[in-house]
Amino acid sequence: MHFEVKVEVSPREGIANPEGSTIERALPALGFVTASNVRVGKVIRLRVEADSSDDAKSLVEDMCNRFLSNPVIEDSQVEVLQG
Amino acid sequence: MHFEVKVEVSPREGIANPEGSTIERALPALGFVTASNVRVGKVIRLRVEADSSDDAKSLVEDMCNRFLSNPVIEDSQVEVLQG
Amino acid sequence: MSQRIGVVRFPGTNCEFDTIDAIRALDGEAEVLWHGQSDLKNVDAIVIPGGFAHGDYLRCGAIAKFSPVMDSITSFAEDGGPVLGICNGFQVLTEVGLLPGALQKNAGMKFLCSMQQIEFASTSNVLGQQASVGDRLMIPINHFEGNYVCAPEVLTEMEAENRIVFRYTDNPNGSLADIAGICNQAGNVVGMMPHPERATSRLLGSTDGIGLLRSLLAA
Amino acid sequence: MSPAPEDASVHRALGLSDDEYQRIYELLERHPNHLELAMYSVMWSEHCSYKSSKIHLKRLPTQAPWVLVGPGENAGVIDVGDDIAVAIRIESHNHPSAIEPYQGAATGVGGILRDIFTMGARPIAVMDPLRFGPIDDPRSRWIAEGVISGVSGYGNSVGVPTVGGEIVFDETYKGNPLVNVLAMGVLPTERLVLGQASGVGNLAVLLGASTGRDGIGGVSVLASAGFDESSEDIDKRPSVQVGDPFEEKRLLEACLELLDQGLVSGIQDLGGAGITCATSETASRGGAGMDVDVTAIHARENNMEPFELMTSESQERMLAIIKPEDLAHVEEISARWEIQASVIGRVTGTGQLRILDGFDGDVLASLPASTLHDDAPEYKRPIAPPADLGERRAQDASQGPVDCINNLLSLLRDPAWVYSQYDHQLFLNTVVGPGNDGTLLRLRNPRNGQETGRGIALSTDGNHRWCHVDPRQGTAMVVAEAVMNIACVGAQPLAVVNCLNFGNPEHPEVMWQLAEAVDGMAEACVAFNAPVIGGNVSLYNETNAVDIAPTPVVGVIGMHPSLTTPPPSIGFPPNASLLLLGQVPDTDVSLAGSQWAWEIGGCKDGTLPTFDLQQAVRTSQFVAESVQKQQLLAIHDIAEGGLAVAAAEMAIDSGFGAQIVDHCDHVSMFNESGGRFLAVVGDELLDDFLKDAKRHDVPAIQIGRTGGTSLNFGTEIIIPVSELETAYRTELPEALGLGTVNT
Ligand SMILES: Nc1ncnc2c1ncn2[C@@H]1O[C@H](COP(=O)(O)OP(=O)(O)O)[C@@H](O)[C@H]1O
């Protein structure tokens, strides 16, 4: 069975996020509304073959821990969107 | 009022996504399950000040189209998470 | 005496031949080590050079860390073999866990190519054999992801163990504690963002990298 | 007269005129089908066929004994001795960059690199002459920032240093930026390969990225059933191409390895017009034909139509012509570099390019390969100088709010914010990098890395102001400026490449500008003995029917014969004599075409100062030799912003000032008379140097002394170097450093 899976990789709490801070600094200067707590992460969407939604989730979680994210600086969340 | 907003910026359908393709190619070689349709985008979380949830949404949408993404090659989706 | 140096080549690596040229100019021998092969060809030391291994896609070093050659290098390093990661090589070493922490995007969110002054903060490692703490060197940097981060307790530990090898005198990228290079506990594995191979000729503006490479050759 | 096509809207929608349709009919002796029309339409486009400019380009000098390959191939190639050849090419990516600046610039870099390794050369340098709308215009800033990031993102990652370029902001480029990219590579002379297919039975292998619906552009009208109903699908077609530097890097390494092993008899990059162009060009250059199987093309998307596969401009692809018995070896090398390789064609002896649905399947198109380019139309478009040329030339460009100190401060701009984002040191060749005049690279043997003891110098230059005032003299001055830049690093010119960025060729005034510019370039190239070995023409640079100012950009390549010590910097040393070399401005010195007149005085016309081309030749030759003999403490040519800006840049570079006598009125400070340098000579060498200059018939006058903490012009204009430096360093970071908005 095919499953569409979404992985969100986000900078860990407490770790500086240069991309977010740069956006935060730029916003008022560029005439946008001021924002705070800006954090930029990645979202990876993929389709995998698995026997069940739970299987798909654990397959991708493993991939996530070992490959898609770096636990030193990133957290990740896996969501199975549809079968 | 404060609103937590989430923006997802993803490559438009039909537009090449080299990062996704590279990950796709790498996965089986790295011993992971084979995946297809791998697409990598960005997710930006931020907190803005606005009068209403709708306002927050349109403020961030504008920011998105003019600053955070280029609509010519990227789609973006803004979601107000909570007030 | 490490006379033969293995220089790793991943698809996307681009400083491998510069590094080899610099080593040969110091009368060292150099061999290319292809990422897909685990044979280290009996080299005495290893350099993981700069570039964009696997395009730096996903994260710098994320794909490279799975290469057969990296498994062999991990064992080599654990046995005390000298390993130097330059720029992208430093990023790979943190990804495989031979060095702690990670390298994030520069604080200014721009790629930076410039001559930079760094200072030896510790010499008890494979690069410091001919140097003294406080020595200042002019070495070019060339990276987008050179902003070193690690957990506070890791920093405390590295400082206590004298494992900060280089600090920037004028931090260009937001690196924690001005870190430009670190080493492992034994001092045989060093990672640094600046490129010593780019500082080996007067015509090119600096020769301050020669001492570092000599030290590696002698390790 | 042939019968009219069934539906004339088809070829018109594809951008082919009725006359062009007739021509196709005559060549085929029948009506073309849609696929054939699509192929002609892309190949006969202005971009691929040069149909408006060809007739003028013929007037450029292209020959010299050291020229191995001149215009017409993917890149020009010169012999630089020691069995080393150098390939060089410049191209524009203006229109794509206006829509998606990052990808437009990135794919521009990718494209020009393929032109270089197609010739068998390893690319070792990129330069990026860039032009944008005013820096206070938000959209122009957004474009500039994106373009610079794109050059940086792609160039750094693909692993070719960007060693110089230009950055210009002007109203004329608002809405139509100019993104030109030059690349240079080195190869062992015997490895030179040309883009040609020969040997009946040989295979055409498509290497690299899969083919998607990228850049199908105009041809995509064929996708909708009727041409009058607007189809939503068309808008969704990604005409924007996304670059993948990692794919390009692997493709480059694989191709160089294939060439090194002698496995390739012809190779051609895929650029404009994609597979159509690559297959027809290789076949017709080799005097052969080719059968192409569209089903063999590795595609990124399902259900692609043959016309899409044949015209797609997907990036990072190459076509190699190989012998059947070498296929396994080619596949092995491709696999090692993780690139796809598909046999899509076979060389035939018929001269026909046939597109097949499977090698044994239906014939989808069949046309004589050479007709796609050799028979492309050539237009002699009407030419007319502007009607008010006389009036324009009579204007006085020296009027305006004269305030020499503040005028000077406002003309200063440090490009470091741009080039510090580019790896400019990779390959350990960069002796003089960006931030000076010419770029100087060590020339090493591409076979073994051995130093030759010589250097290759490069400079790219353009000047729309000079060329607007007088396209002919302006262009000659642009060539001279590029030569003067490389003279500053001790090099003399060997060859020129050019990118002709002009407006709409259907405007007679634009064709006049183009014709004049070509003549000016030809005169200068003859005078400097530097033939034109390649180039690119970019027309239709206009916004709302207003043409850009004519902007021919040239790249000059030169040789430093004995590179043992770095050339002098541009910075003032303390306590030495400051000399003005070159053409001595005489009575008709004028501010016309100067940066001062455009940006401060507000006058864009007038008559350029007299320019003595032969004097410029003598002066730059003398400077190059003086640099080689290490007689100079500092050297800088005088260009945009005139003597005052040149002196300020020298002061900022070292932190030392200078006291300049006279030259304290705005005309002397800011005029841009061509062919002049500021040189600094030590006291002990001064007499000999002046005699030497005289012997070479080079005017040299001592205009002051260096040292101190301020830059003085006469006794009243005194500017602390620190103030110059602040003005110089802050402009770009303040405008672009925080990010930009798409408006
Ligand atoms: N876009 C750019 N990319 C790289 N280098 C640049 C760029 N713009 C300017 N430079 C570098 O800055 C220096 C000064 O540029 P410019 O003022 O155009 O020089 P010149 O007037 O001598 O032709 C040159 O070395 C040039 O190569």
Ligand SMILES: [Mg+2]
């Ligand atoms: Mg100059």
